[in-house]
Amino acid sequence: MVRDVAYDCDVLVIGGGIVGLSTAYAITRAAPGTRVTVLEKEPGPARHQTGRNSGVIHSGIYYRPGSLKARYAVRGAAEMVKFCAEYGIAHEVTGKLIVATERDELPRLHALVQRGRENGIPVRELGPAQISEYEPEVRGLAAIHVGTTGICDYGAVAERLADASGAEVRYGAEVVRIDRRAALGVAVRTADGAVVRGKALVNCAGLQCDRVAMLAGDDPEMRIVPFRGEYFDLARPELVRGLVYPVPDPAFPFLGVHLT
Ligand SMILES: Cc1cc2nc3c(=O)[nH]c(=O)nc-3n(C[C@H](O)[C@H](O)[C@H](O)COP(=O)(O)OP(=O)(O)OC[C@H]3O[C@@H](n4cnc5c(N)ncnc54)[C@H](O)[C@@H]3O)c2cc1C
Structure with a gap:
């Protein structure tokens, strides 16, 4: 009171x-x-x-089905697109490729397909030939296309x-x-x-x-651990059409080189 x-x-x-x-x-x-x-x-x-940040509207594909993170990410992605459309903010639902280039990544890529589908996200499995339908300059053993990922001006x-x-x-x-x-x-x-x-x-x-x-007198009971990252501009942006990511490394699932 x-x-x-x-x-x-x-x-x-x-x-x-x-x-x-x-x-x-x-x-x-x-x-x-x-x-x-x-x-x-x-x-x-x-x-x-x-x-x-990288300006990506994340789909929620990586999160455990049923978790708050998964539910909020899936709902949040849809709401962000709606918000941008309503207020005339630059955005695009580009989709995203997650590409396996090594054999040992294939089981993890397959697990992401299951996870994405359980989270209600449109996911398409691609072989090497189909990868080039989306990204002619990208090579890989297999990939998935995630339909609801996008970009916006945060x-x-x-x-x-x-x-x-x-x-x-x-x-x-x-x-x-x-x-x-x-x-x-x-x-x-x-x-x-x-x-x-x-x-x-x-x-x-x-x-x-x-x-x-x-x-405020609270003990936050957590530590903020900073990581340094770098952004590079592609000298030839025409080499990629959309977002291209590697299969996450389980040791550092939030890190990795990606094209945004
Ligand atoms: C490199 C990078 C790339 C990312 N890419 C993406 C992406 O593509 N898509 C995505 O969804 N997420 C991405 N994220 C994550 C996303 O950007 C963050 O989760 C989000 O911006 C966090 O928002 P915030 O409001 O909590 O923090 P912030 O945007 O950092 O805002 C916190 C604010 O608090 C203010 N503040 C702090 N202390 C005080 C004080 N004492 N008094 C008054 N004001 C104070 C600061 O000045 C700051 O403006 C990325 C993050 C990073 C670091």
């Missing part, structure tokens, strides 16, 4: 990446009239992971979420202190000395969410 004190908003969201802005959007859609304030330390939205998605949410989004507002009291809600202080009070706080600070959790 939160006592009646002067609040600047009902819900405070820390972080103006896609998670913070879609949280604001979802709250104002689900409970119209809720006052949401988003505090983002950068001068605009999507300046960290959201605006620097920076534009974040901007649109910020506008459409109706939330107050404050840029240049780095949260440096959080005071959380039972029955009183939260008061946060930003680097410029402003204080913002809310009944509830949602931590959407991306790779700094552990620091924000500690500011």
Whole structure:
């Protein structure tokens, strides 16, 4: 129970990446009239992971059938395409090839076919000749084509979420202190000395969410492990038509060289 004190908003969201802005959007859609304030330390939205990712709308093929990740990824991919179409944001459902180039990858590729189908994703198995129907310059022993993978402009998605949410989004507002009291809600202080009070706080600070959790007095009970990656522009982009990925290495399933 939160006592009646002067609040600047009902819900405070820390972080103006896609998670913070879609949280604001979802709250104002689900409970119209809720006052949401988003505090983002950068001068605009999507300046960290959201605006620097590969721009892929993932199908959900890799996730265990029935898991929340699988359900949300499959539903989220469809909703992202719908959102982009509704708001005129650049996007395309390109499909994606996952290509096995070594014999020992074939059982894992086959397992992905099963997994994809159990997740309700359209998957087509391809032999070497069929691979070139999709990608004439790609060679492999076998591949699968995943129909629902696409690409979009996540920076534009974040901007649109910020506008459409109706939330107050404050840029240049780095949260440096959080005071959380039972029955009183939260008061946060930003680097410029402003204080913002809310009944509830949602931590959407991306790779700094552990620091924000500690500011609120929580033990995040997890560690953020950074990996460095590199992007290269193809000198001859005409060599590929769409997205081409290797079969994931089970030791590092989230890493690998891919063409996006
Ligand atoms: C290289 C790379 C490629 C990727 N490719 C894809 C892809 O193709 N498709 C896909 O779906 N996903 C991809 N991802 C994952 C995806 O980009 C992230 O899961 C997503 O962007 C996370 O969003 P977020 O809002 O949690 O974090 P972020 O976008 O990082 O936003 C967090 C925000 O919190 C703000 N913040 C932090 N601390 C504070 C504070 N104290 N006060 C105020 N603000 C604060 C930051 O400034 C930042 O803007 C990729 C990720 C990476 C790193």
